[in-house]
Amino acid sequence: MSTDATLANITDAEQGSSLWKDAWHRLRKNKMAVGGLFVLMLMCIAALLTPWLAPYSYEEQNLILGAAPPSAQHWLGTDTLGRDLLTRLLYGGRISLAVGFIATAVALLIGVLYGTVAGYFGGRIDAVMMRLVDILYALPFMIFIILLMVIFGRNILLLFLAIGAVEWLTMARIVRGQVQTLRQQEFVEAAVSLGLSQWTIISRHLIPNTLGPVIVYTTLTIPSVMLFEAFLSFLGLGIQPPQSSWGLLISYGVETMEEYPWLLIFPGLALSITLFALNFLGDGLRDALDPRTSKD
Amino acid sequence: MQLVIKRTRRKQRTPVRSDRRRGLKLTSVLLCYLLSLLGLTACGDNENNVVSGNRQQILHWGNGTEPQELDPHIVTGVPEHHIITALLEGLVLKDPQTLEPIPGVAERWVISDDGLVYTFHLRDNARWSNGDPVTAEDFVWSWWRALQPALGNQYAYMYYAIKNAEAYAQGKIKDFDQVGAVALDERTLQVTLANPTPYFLQLLDHYSMFPVHRPTIEKFGEPAERGTRWTRAGNFVGNGAFVLKLWSLNKVVIVEKNSGYWDSDNVKLNSIYFYPTENVSTEERMFRAGQLHVTGSIPADKIAVYKKERPEDLRIAPYLGTYFYRFNTTVPHLSDPRVRRALAMTINRKQIVERVTKGGQLPAYTYTPPDTLGYTARDGFSFDPEAARALLAEAGYPDGDGFPQTEILYNTSEGHRKLAVAIQQMWKKNLNIDVILNNQDWKVYLDNVDNGHYQIARAGWIGDYVDPNTFLDMWVSNGGNNRTGWANSDYDTLVLKQSPTAPSRDARYQAFKEAEATLLAEMPILPIYFYTRNNLVRPSVKGMPANLLDYTLYKNIYLQAALPEQVE
Numbered sequence: 001m002s003t004d005a006t007l008a009n010i011t012d013a014e015q016g017s018s019l020w021k022d023a024w025h026r027l028r029k030n031k032m033a034v035g036g037l038f039v040l041m042l043m044c045i046a047a048l049l050t051p052w053l054a055p056y057s058y059e060e061q062n063l064i065l066g067a068a069p070p071s072a073q074h075w076l077g078t079d080t081l082g083r084d085l086l087t088r089l090l091y092g093g094r095i096s097l098a099v100g101f102i103a104t105a106v107a108l109l110i111g112v113l114y115g116t117v118a119g120y121f122g123g124r125i126d127a128v129m130m131r132l133v134d135i136l137y138a139l140p141f142m143i144f145i146i147l148l149m150v151i152f153g154r155n156i157l158l159l160f161l162a163i164g165a166v167e168w169l170t171m172a173r174i175v176r177g178q179v180q181t182l183r184q185q186e187f188v189e190a191a192v193s194l195g196l197s198q199w200t201i202i203s204r205h206l207i208p209n210t211l212g213p214v215i216v217y218t219t220l221t222i223p224s225v226m227l228f229e230a231f232l233s234f235l236g237l238g239i240q241p242p243q244s245s246w247g248l249l250i251s252y253g254v255e256t257m258e259e260y261p262w263l264l265i266f267p268g269l270a271l272s273i274t275l276f277a278l279n280f281l282g283d284g285l286r287d288a289l290d291p292r293t294s295k296d
Numbered sequence: 297m298q299l300v301i302k303r304t305r306r307k308q309r310t311p312v313r314s315d316r317r318r319g320l321k322l323t324s325v326l327l328c329y330l331l332s333l334l335g336l337t338a339c340g341d342n343e344n345n346v347v348s349g350n351r352q353q354i355l356h357w358g359n360g361t362e363p364q365e366l367d368p369h370i371v372t373g374v375p376e377h378h379i380i381t382a383l384l385e386g387l388v389l390k391d392p393q394t395l396e397p398i399p400g401v402a403e404r405w406v407i408s409d410d411g412l413v414y415t416f417h418l419r420d421n422a423r424w425s426n427g428d429p430v431t432a433e434d435f436v437w438s439w440w441r442a443l444q445p446a447l448g449n450q451y452a453y454m455y456y457a458i459k460n461a462e463a464y465a466q467g468k469i470k471d472f473d474q475v476g477a478v479a480l481d482e483r484t485l486q487v488t489l490a491n492p493t494p495y496f497l498q499l500l501d502h503y504s505m506f507p508v509h510r511p512t513i514e515k516f517g518e519p520a521e522r523g524t525r526w527t528r529a530g531n532f533v534g535n536g537a538f539v540l541k542l543w544s545l546n547k548v549v550i551v552e553k554n555s556g557y558w559d560s561d562n563v564k565l566n567s568i569y570f571y572p573t574e575n576v577s578t579e580e581r582m583f584r585a586g587q588l589h590v591t592g593s594i595p596a597d598k599i600a601v602y603k604k605e606r607p608e609d610l611r612i613a614p615y616l617g618t619y620f621y622r623f624n625t626t627v628p629h630l631s632d633p634r635v636r637r638a639l640a641m642t643i644n645r646k647q648i649v650e651r652v653t654k655g656g657q658l659p660a661y662t663y664t665p666p667d668t669l670g671y672t673a674r675d676g677f678s679f680d681p682e683a684a685r686a687l688l689a690e691a692g693y694p695d696g697d698g699f700p701q702t703e704i705l706y707n708t709s710e711g712h713r714k715l716a717v718a719i720q721q722m723w724k725k726n727l728n729i730d731v732i733l734n735n736q737d738w739k740v741y742l743d744n745v746d747n748g749h750y751q752i753a754r755a756g757w758i759g760d761y762v763d764p765n766t767f768l769d770m771w772v773s774n775g776g777n778n779r780t781g782w783a784n785s786d787y788d789t790l791v792l793k794q795s796p797t798a799p800s801r802d803a804r805y806q807a808f809k810e811a812e813a814t815l816l817a818e819m820p821i822l823p824i825y826f827y828t829r830n831n832l833v834r835p836s837v838k839g840m841p842a843n844l845l846d847y848t849l850y851k852n853i854y855l856q857a858a859l860p861e862q863v864e
Contacts, residue, residue, distance in 0.1 A: 061721045063644075063651040067597070080597060081652070081718055240733050241717045255577040255710055259597045 026288040033284020036277035043274055047094040056084040058091040059242040067260045077262040079252070085263065088244050089270055095245040096271070099160050099229045100222040106164025107221060111171025112214060116202050118172070119179030130176065133169050141166045149237050159238055163225055174217055178210040211289045219282030223275045246271045344586030345569075350836050350857045353566045355850075358579045358831075360592035361707070361738040362546050362572040366527040368503040369442040369449045372777060373742070374758055374846075375592070377503060379570055382551050382850050383534040384506040387416050387435070387485070388497050392849045393841050395762060397497040401430055401507070401535065402485070411492030416485040421558040424509050425532075425539045432479035438507040440472050444520035450746070450776030451504035453769060454760070456792070457493040491796035498761030509533040537563045537851045546572055564839075564854035574738070576710055583609075583832045589855070590840075591832040596654040596711065599830060608835050613842035615829035616668060616759035618660055618767070621704070621719075621752050621822040622745065626781040629700050630751060634691040636819040639752075641677050641684035642726035643719055645825060652718050653711070655830040660823035663815060664767040664808075671764040671805050676816025681726040688727055696728030703732050706754035707741040715824070716754065745779055756827065759845060764808050765795070771815055782820030787811050 027033055046053060055075075062082030070077040076085040118129040148162045182188060183206065191201050230247020232238035239245060246267050253264030345356045363376045368384055371377075389400040402416035422430035439458075442449050443465045455461040459476030463469045476488030489496060499505060510519075512533040517524030525531055529550075532540040537559070538551035549570040553563055571588065573579035576595045582588050594602065594610070602610040623630045623639075630636060645659030658666075661675035685695070693699045704720065706712040716733050723729050731752070736744065745753050757777075759766045768791050769775065773783035790811035798804035815821070829846050839852040 059721055059724065061718060063647040063718065066651050080714065081721075241713065242720060252710075255575075255595065256597050259601060 023285075023288040027284050030284040030287065032280040033288070036280035036284065039273060039277035040281060043093060043097060043277075046090060047097050050090040050094055054084075054087040054090050056087045058083065058087050058244070060084070067256070067263070069260075069262055076266045077260070079263055080256065080260070083242075085249075085266055088249060089246070089267060092244040092246045092249050092267070093270060095156070095239060095243065096226050096229070096247065097274070099163065099245070100226045102157075102160040103164035103167060103225045103229075104218055104221045106161055107167035107171055107225075108214070108218060109168075110165070111168035112175050112207060112210070114168070115172040115175025116179050116206055116210070119176035120183055120198070120202055120206060122180070122183075126176070130173075133172055136166075137169055145232060146237060156239060159229070159232065163228055163232075167221055167225060167228075171214065171217060171221070174213050175210050178213060179206050182206055182209050208289070212286045215282050215285045215289065219278045222278055223271075226271065346586040346589060346834055346836070347857075349589060350855045353564055353855055355565050355568045355590070355837070355853060355855065356588045357568055357570050358573040358582065358588045358591040359549070359570040360572070361574050363549065363570075364739050364742055365523070366532065366540070366543070366549075367522075368506040368508065369438075369447055369451070370522060371503070372450050373738070375570075375572075375738075378848065379549055379551070380503045380506065381536070381848065382538040382568060383532065383536045383540055384503065384508070385536045386502070386506045387418075387500045389849060390498070390501050390845075390847050392839075392843055392847055392852060395498075395843055395845060395847065397501070400501070405497075411494075412489050414487045414489070414496065415480075416487070418483045418485065419558055420483070422535060423556045423558065424535050425554050425556055426509075426512075427556060428509070428511075428533075429482075430507065430535050431482045432485035433482070434507045434510065435485055436477050436479050437510050439475075439477050439505070441508065441513070441519045442504060443472075443475075446518075446520040448522065449504065451502070453772070453775055453777075454499055454502060454504045456769075457489050457491070457496055457499060457796075459488045459490045462490075462792075493796065495761045495763040495765065498763070502760045507535060509535075538565075538568060541567065548572075559851060563851045565850065568850065574708060580832070583834075588832075589834045589837050593711070594655075594830050594832055596652065596714070599655055602832070609832050611829070611831055611833050611842060612656055613829040613846075614844055615827040615846060616665055616762065616844045617757060617827035618663055618665060619657075619754075619756045619824045619827060620660070620663070621824065622750075622755050622780050623820055623822065624748055624751050624753070624781060625820050626748060627751050629693075629702070632691045633818045634687045635693070636822065637677060638684040638688040638691070638727060639723065640819055640822045641680050641687070643722050643822070643824065644679055646679070648715065648718060649825050652715055653825060656828045657825040658828075660825050663812060663821065663823050664764045665759075665826045668759070668764050668767070669762050670801075671808060673764075673809055673812040673816075676813065676819075685727060688729075693729070699727075699729040701730065701732065702751050703734050704752045704754065705734050705736065705741065705744065705750040707738045708735045712754050719824075748779065748781060752822075755821075758827070762844060764805070765791075768795075768808055768811055768815070771820070778820075780820040782818065784814060784818060787814045790814070 060083060062078065065078055065082040067080045068074060068078045068082070074084050074086065076089065078084055079088065114129065114133075118126045144166055145162050148158065152158050188201065188205060191205050196204075226245075227247055229238050229245060230251055233240070233245060233248050239248070249267035250264065250271065253260075253267055257264040348354070349356050357378065359378055360375045361373075363371070363379055364373060365371050366376065366379060366383065368380050371380070385400050387400055387402040387405075388397040390396065391398050399419075401418055401422045403419040404417050406415045407413070416432075418430065418432055424430060439455065441447065443452055443455060443461060445465065445467060452465045453462075455465065460469060460474045461476070464472060464475050476490070478486045478488075480486050493499075512526050512531060513519055513524070516526040516531060529540045529543045534540065534554070535557075537554055537557045539554045540549070541552040542548065542550040550567060551570070552567040553565065554560060557563065571582075573582065573588075573592060576593050579588065579591050579593070580595055580598055583591050599610070599612075623636050625631050645661070649657040649659050661677060662673040664671065664673050666672045688694070688696065688699075704716050706716055713733070713735060720731050720733060723731055741753075744750055745755070757767065757770070770777040771780075771782065772778065772788045772791055773785070790807045795804050795807040795811070798807055829842065833840070836855050836857040838854050838856050840848060
């Protein structure tokens, strides 16, 4: 028994701590970030459990009731067609969070890989790849999305992917700039002289070093994607009634904000709380993941 | 080295503080945004459109949407109507109070005793805006143009009261000289009708019978060519009280007083600005902020607020119009009248007018509004979900099983959307069928409906004149405004043959009643409610009485602010 214990102790000490473990350790110390993470998890759980949590059906109308302020039956009130706002907010949250995360993940994946490759190899490859980005930048997003919708039809998943496919451009530029400065530095030269493969250098040494700005930008992308979705839906290109999303609920809420303020306030609150949580978490993650911060 | 420098810099600003600063900034941005929404004019200068407009006699008009075109022989919409009636003038005008015909380009007219021959004497001083005189030949040529099949004039049937016009429009006769419109001399126009038509003078004041300037049209293309540049500002030559000054797409259409107009001494307004106000909430805010004198409509939820707080701005008037949905009867599952009736019978119209539209509209169980010049049709159906389910089962979709996906098309507007969502849910609840909604810009929507690229499409019809005929003659087979693919020969006979030749008004209305019963039994359309005209009008707008057709005679309007206009 005693030998076992010592063995275990030794392994513990020798294991060293990985980048992620360190990061988690540092993140936990940042109260705002932990709070943000907690709120986000809560939102995600609520979105996942919506069908069981929602008190009513999201399309069930009660025209007789109409727009009613918050009450015991309808905690957040009802909209002008007498539909329960809490239910619609929960269902809308599913779509908003999904579009936010999926589209951003797509943008992140394409943008980071693309930017790193362009920045690392430089020269002609870089020139060609970045000119392609410039061309795509010049394409109006709306027309691109409308084209996609016309070709593939209206489909929520496609909408997510399409938004992601237009949001990666800035990400690619940011990452490329970062990688260009990083690859001049000694640690990359050291890695090259150690004979590491290019893929290992990119994935182990360059990408982790770009995470700071990438995460900050990601936390900004998620809200802009959510709003973009609302905009598309409003034009009839995104999700269609009776389904809803936070962005749509807000844009409808604005129309009647003087008569029925709760229709604007609650969706607005839901969106802003999520965005704040994301911002705090992003801030915390940036600090935590920065490999340049010393290990405590 | 680098690492150290970075670390010291990091220490200078602690993360918590930066968070707080960002939070504060965000909050203040949000606050400013909200305040600016609420305050609206708080930051602008004192003189808004209404005040300056009142001083300079410039009317600011919320026109609902961007006009599709300004060619009177192509358009079909109300927004276009508002602009075209300012730019062009027909043989007669209407008194905005009584809707009786009053002299327009024709200073007087003689009707033969049998009611078949109308002789119009055109006034000497009627001029086009480029100085050319308006002649009887101009009318004959314009009407010839309007009947060219290549032009695709959906209002061609408005001419069918004229002798041989129908045969000409359908290509049965090739010679326009046989059509009953003849210029006897430069100032005399003789029109011969197929049958005595009591509402013929009213037709003449509809834009589809307005004259157009021949040299201008020929300068920019073929007479029967659609979409040429003759309707652009600078090219447009009209004979109305106003001339087209500027047409800035999706921004504004500006018309200015036409000094060459025969009655220009009595035109008080200097210009009119027509704004494409598609979003009714935005329009209402523009009105409140003093950007508009007149709005196209008012958000349903605002009616109660205005009734209480600013009743002098609110105008609720009867309106000769029906809000309905068109079925595309060429779509397989909608070609079955049982399906169409089932869909019609499961909409609770009473709830819709009381809870959704909220503007005093009436539930519609017929197509022609009740008491249109003494004509009231029998209800064609009722709200009866039980019977509707049976009908749908009979048609092969018991409990909505296997009902193909169906789409409701509407032009982008908050009001249409709300109604469509309500109906979507009623069908879901009562018939267990799923429909999807699709909204499109006005021009795209019109194109798609014209070309039959829809399944169910929202529509509204405002009477062009006060007579049941304006509602019923549009559903004849291949009628330009039919657009449902529905054709019924009994209906055609009743509307086109029996009613025009009916010996008495009772007999005529009897034919209409039978026709409408056929229409409602087959249901190519689904009536929802009868309109009321709800909009906002500044008290300073004078000379614009409310009437059944929402007919505006711009030359009578003037702006006079009794007191400085109250603006929030």
